[in-house]
Structure formats: C-alpha cells, structure tokens
Amino acid sequence: MRKPCCDRQDTNKGAWSKQEDQKLIDYIRTHGEGGWRTLPQAAGLLRCGKSCRLRWINYLRPDLKRGNFAEDEEDLIIKLHALLGNRWSLIAGRLPGRTDNEVKNYWNSHLKRKLINMGIDPNNHRLSHNLFRPQNPDASGSATSSASKSHACEAAKSRGGDNDQVSDAGSCLEDEPSGLPDLNLDLTMTIPSPSNATVENEAKLNEFIVSKELECAPSSMLPLSS
DNA sequence: AACTGAACCAACCGCACGCAG
DNA sequence: TCTGCGTGCGGTTGGTTCAGT
Known part of the structure; x- marks a missing residue:
C-alpha cells in the first residue's frame, strides 16, 4: 500500500x-x-x-455553473443514474458546468429523498412496494415526471463490483409493476469487459448514453454537450 | 433568544486504473 | 512482465447553516 x-x-x-x-x-x-x-x-x-x-x-474552474439545479438537470441526473448507477463522473460529464461532487451531493441530499417520497427506490429506480406513496401532487408530479418513468435498473453498485457493466435492464424490467410505462429503456447491450476498459470504451459508453437519451428524453433536454 | 436536529456542501480518504520506465 | 507514480473516482466525514420547537 x-x-x-x-x-x-x-x-x-x-x-x-x-x-x-x-x-x-x-x-x-x-x-x-x-x-x-x-x-x-x-x-x-x-x-x-x-x-x-x-x-x-x-x-x-471558470466554467462551473453554480447555483440550483434546473428541472431538466434533475431529470437527467435521475435518468442517468438509472442507466449508470453511482458513476458520478460519467453523469456529471453529461451536465455541462456540473461536477461529480456536486451531482453526488445533490443526489444524496435532494433527489434520493425526492424519489423516496414518490415511492421509488432510489437504488434501483423501481416502484417501492412497501413504501408509502404520498398523494401529494407536488411529490408525485412535476419536477421529475420523466424521472419517475425511468425505471431501468441501477447499472452497477460501485466500482469493482459492477465492472463497468451498464445496466441489464432486461433483467430488471421483467417484474416491472404497472406504474411506469412509457420510457423505452431496454438497455440490453454489450459493454466490453472491464479488463478492456479504455478510453475507447468510455467513448462507446458515452455514445450509448447519447443514443439512449435520444430515445428516451423529452426533446427539451437535448442536445447534451459532452 | 436559546437550543436541537436536519440538511447541505466542501473537503478528505482510500482504492483502482493507466502509463512509463 | 513487473513496479511505482500520478491521477481520477466514489464513499465518507465534518463544519456550517437552516428550520423547528
């Protein structure tokens, strides 16, 4: 060591x-x-x-964007988290002017709770059956409407365990409850093994993210700079 | 006004990876 | 191929601020 x-x-x-x-x-x-x-x-x-x-x-850094996250940024974070798990640097990479630390903090302090309040498990982005789902329109509605529909599985728990494997959504959609119908996040894909994890693979991953964004995101969210 | 717990956020820490020698 | 260094990443901590009582 x-x-x-x-x-x-x-x-x-x-x-x-x-x-x-x-x-x-x-x-x-x-x-x-x-x-x-x-x-x-x-x-x-x-x-x-x-x-x-x-x-x-x-x-x-001069290009940092300070201040509150916009609603579309929140949506994007939630969606990317569903795709990528806790890969904060990758997520932040799709949010111009935001850092991984900022995104991580925002997730832990705001978004996680928000999802919980909406009855969604922030770990796997599925509806949480045993959680109370408030009728509060505020919580169930506006800001993360698309987020609530992003029910792909969490990609990977963390480095080491996940091995850069992007989420196998097929496996987690099979028992999907009825509530969140309309985002097509069938993420069946092949990501090269971690031993080959290179810049090229990272680029492929980014391409993948972009393609998924094009498939799933409301047009207001796009385009995303890299 | 004082106290207390929650929330927020900047910074630290340890680990893993890529690369050069 | 092996080893050490530099760097990046994600988890965690600790200080500060805010809100409620």
Whole structure:
C-alpha cells in the first residue's frame, strides 16, 4: 500500500482561504492543469496535490455553473443514474458546468429523498412496494415526471463490483409493476469487459448514453454537450 | 433568544486504473 | 512482465447553516 500523499505535517487541511484560491488560480492560468503532485510546491501552496486538484475541479474552474439545479438537470441526473448507477463522473460529464461532487451531493441530499417520497427506490429506480406513496401532487408530479418513468435498473453498485457493466435492464424490467410505462429503456447491450476498459470504451459508453437519451428524453433536454 | 436536529456542501480518504520506465 | 507514480473516482466525514420547537 502506497503512502497517502497528504500525510505530511506541513500541509494545510480544511477550508481554503482566498489567498490559497488565488494562488491556485494564478498558477493554473499560467501553467495549465496537470502535474498535481508537484503543483503545490510550484504554486507556493501548503496543500497536497489531491487537495489542489479537487479544489480546482469542484470550485475554482471558470466554467462551473453554480447555483440550483434546473428541472431538466434533475431529470437527467435521475435518468442517468438509472442507466449508470453511482458513476458520478460519467453523469456529471453529461451536465455541462456540473461536477461529480456536486451531482453526488445533490443526489444524496435532494433527489434520493425526492424519489423516496414518490415511492421509488432510489437504488434501483423501481416502484417501492412497501413504501408509502404520498398523494401529494407536488411529490408525485412535476419536477421529475420523466424521472419517475425511468425505471431501468441501477447499472452497477460501485466500482469493482459492477465492472463497468451498464445496466441489464432486461433483467430488471421483467417484474416491472404497472406504474411506469412509457420510457423505452431496454438497455440490453454489450459493454466490453472491464479488463478492456479504455478510453475507447468510455467513448462507446458515452455514445450509448447519447443514443439512449435520444430515445428516451423529452426533446427539451437535448442536445447534451459532452 | 436559546437550543436541537436536519440538511447541505466542501473537503478528505482510500482504492483502482493507466502509463512509463 | 513487473513496479511505482500520478491521477481520477466514489464513499465518507465534518463544519456550517437552516428550520423547528
């Protein structure tokens, strides 16, 4: 096991100061992204490289879209989560200006609960039989109307276990309850084995996502930038 | 006004992958 | 082929803010 990179005594932890942010921004503007291991020293920061990278990606990048998620973004997250499971970076990749961390946090704090309130199991996007389904039109209706119909199985639980296999929806649609009829998410497909998981495969996966979006999404959601 | 629990979000941590030597 | 390094990812934690009592 490799030593953690952040165990040095002389590195700062916790919240970033404005000065630190500025140093990081200035450095990356001058030298570009990358070289995270050596960046802190070069930029005069008492941080580990990982911390710098995270700060840049999640907070300082100029193309980040801050603020609340739009309804179509919510829909898309839910739909992609049904397709891909907890692959936050892939999901975030289809949401311009959003980061995986942001999407993950939003899922855990908002969307998960929203689905539960709608009587949908957020883990597999199926109707949850034993959950109380509120009559509240707010919960059952507007924001995630298409989401509630996205009942493909969760793709994969997590890295390692799922092996980059995209959801086998066929297997999870077979016992589908009657409630969520109209999205065609038959995801039967062949994804190359994890051992071959390469950039090319990632690109194929993205193509797949796009094709599914074209099949399933309301036109208002499209096109999606990559 | 004070307290408490819930919600939110930035940041940390450990692991796995790709690549170069 | 093996090994170590750099990087990216997803899960988790901890601090802060908000809402209810």
